[in-house]
Amino acid sequence: MSQSENIDGSSAVEIMDKTRQAMVEMRSEKGFQQALVDECDLCNSIETEAEFQEPEDRPLKKKKQCDYESWKLNGFHQKSETLQNFCEASVNLGKLSLLFRRFIMAVDSQVFKDPVVTFGVLTDVQYADHDDQIAAYDPSKTRFYRGSLGQVDDAFKYWERPGSKVKFVLQLGDIIDGLNRFNGDSYTSLRRTLSHFEKHSSIPTFHTVGNHELYNFNRKELAALFYESVMKINIPQEIFSPFKPVKDNHPISTPVLYYKFSPVPELKCISLDCFDISVLGYDSQHPNYVEATKVLYSKHGHEIFDEWDCEGSLTGLDVRFQQMNGAVGQEQLTWLDQELKESDELGQKVIVFGHVSLHPDSSDWSCLLWNYEEVMKIFHLHKCVIAYFSGHTHKSGYALDSHGISYIAFSGILETPPDTSAFATVSYYQDKLEVHGHGMERSYNIPLQGLKDVANDDNDSAVDNEVEPPPPTTVKVEV
Numbered sequence: 001m002s003q004s005e006n007i008d009g010s011s012a013v014e015i016m017d018k019t020r021q022a023m024v025e026m027r028s029e030k031g032f033q034q035a036l037v038d039e040c041d042l043c044n045s046i047e048t049e050a051e052f053q054e055p056e057d058r059p060l061k062k063k064k065q066c067d068y069e070s071w072k073l074n075g076f077h078q079k080s081e082t083l084q085n086f087c088e089a090s091v092n093l094g095k096l097s098l099l100f101r102r103f104i105m106a107v108d109s110q111v112f113k114d115p116v117v118t119f120g121v122l123t124d125v126q127y128a129d130h131d132d133q134i135a136a137y138d139p140s141k142t143r144f145y146r147g148s149l150g151q152v153d154d155a156f157k158y159w160e161r162p163g164s165k166v167k168f169v170l171q172l173g174d175i176i177d178g179l180n181r182f183n184g185d186s187y188t189s190l191r192r193t194l195s196h197f198e199k200h201s202s203i204p205t206f207h208t209v210g211n212h213e214l215y216n217f218n219r220k221e222l223a224a225l226f227y228e229s230v231m232k233i234n235i236p237q238e239i240f241s242p243f244k245p246v247k248d249n250h251p252i253s254t255p256v257l258y259y260k261f262s263p264v265p266e267l268k269c270i271s272l273d274c275f276d277i278s279v280l281g282y283d284s285q286h287p288n289y290v291e292a293t294k295v296l297y298s299k300h301g302h303e304i305f306d307e308w309d310c311e312g313s314l315t316g317l318d319v320r321f322q323q324m325n326g327a328v329g330q331e332q333l334t335w336l337d338q339e340l341k342e343s344d345e346l347g348q349k350v351i352v353f354g355h356v357s358l359h360p361d362s363s364d365w366s367c368l369l370w371n372y373e374e375v376m377k378i379f380h381l382h383k384c385v386i387a388y389f390s391g392h393t394h395k396s397g398y399a400l401d402s403h404g405i406s407y408i409a410f411s412g413i414l415e416t417p418p419d420t421s422a423f424a425t426v427s428y429y430q431d432k433l434e435v436h437g438h439g440m441e442r443s444y445n446i447p448l449q450g451l452k453d454v455a456n457d458d459n460d461s462a463v464d465n466e467v468e469p470p471p472p473t474t475v476k477v478e479v
């Protein structure tokens, strides 16, 4: 809006008064009735209104002149003063109309300015009451086992600052380290770590299962511990209804560790169990364990459990077939498909999260889900998925697939020096996803208009490496 077109509140009142006065005069002049009918096109024309529109909104039609000379020429000399008032009133009505329209537009645009929901993300806390040590996989990195809980506190300090819109937190797995098992500290360490999340009950944390949890607990123990933790924080039933694990000592039965929740009606979040088919957390008689051993044997050519946890002779994308990874089973895939179908029907968008990466360009190949392509193909059957978030790889990574879905791997907290941080604040807008990385975490601004309606796409491929991801930028934030 240009300066000359600005109308403040007092001007608007003045305009309305003048308009009312002109209308009273108009009604008192009965001889004017016909003139008004004859000239209504002039005074109510879109051209008059168009004078007050933004240039790009104006119709191309030539603008008529609403001047008093043309009225005089038409034989209305004696009525010129009242006509002038009426014409001004009409022009003023046009201004009011524009003012009202701009107000409506401002309200509308606010819908796009404000995020639908904002939430926090952190991963790989891997707490242990253990001295710092050099990371075995990368000697340039140090693992700060005890310091990781301070990192969690710092992240919540940021998310709880005045004016924060953070509604919940996603914890992407490996909340405690496997070292705890050897120290006999599994339960103590998990409780100590969970208490750092539970004390922030106004910002509930949703956890996904990592391989390190399953080094410490079997699935039944873990399900019971997480259920107990969820019960301590305040999550409304309409957002999340956890399934209470039943006590059952049968070796084959197992609780389900994947779930969904809807923080707002416009968005569904789905947590995947990336170790559904794996050798972690199961009794050795469990069919999912047996299936996983067959997969690992077929790739490694031996049955030595400990040597399944390295690349060995594996090459290329096959390096993902290690015992620290797993696959999403058929039952879970069917459930995922149904959940995405429901979201399509509801017009919801979906963010899926799990510990292990899906897109080969988003992380090291040794950190990929065994059947990542099957999961991505399910995503591609629907138009609701906007992003998949993962941890596990301990460094930031991003990939965009051929269907416009973003795959983001987040930095791990464990290897974050005490003078910095590694967490993210994510805002979902109707037209974009904003990932605000803190400290070592990267930031991304991802437009969502490019999402394809893939239902009619015959040339579907799970991964399109020709699609260039937007360049990430790092934003440093003091916490």
Ligand SMILES: [Zn+2]
Binding pocket: 174, 210, 211, 212, 355, 391, 392, 393
């Ligand atoms: Zn992991």
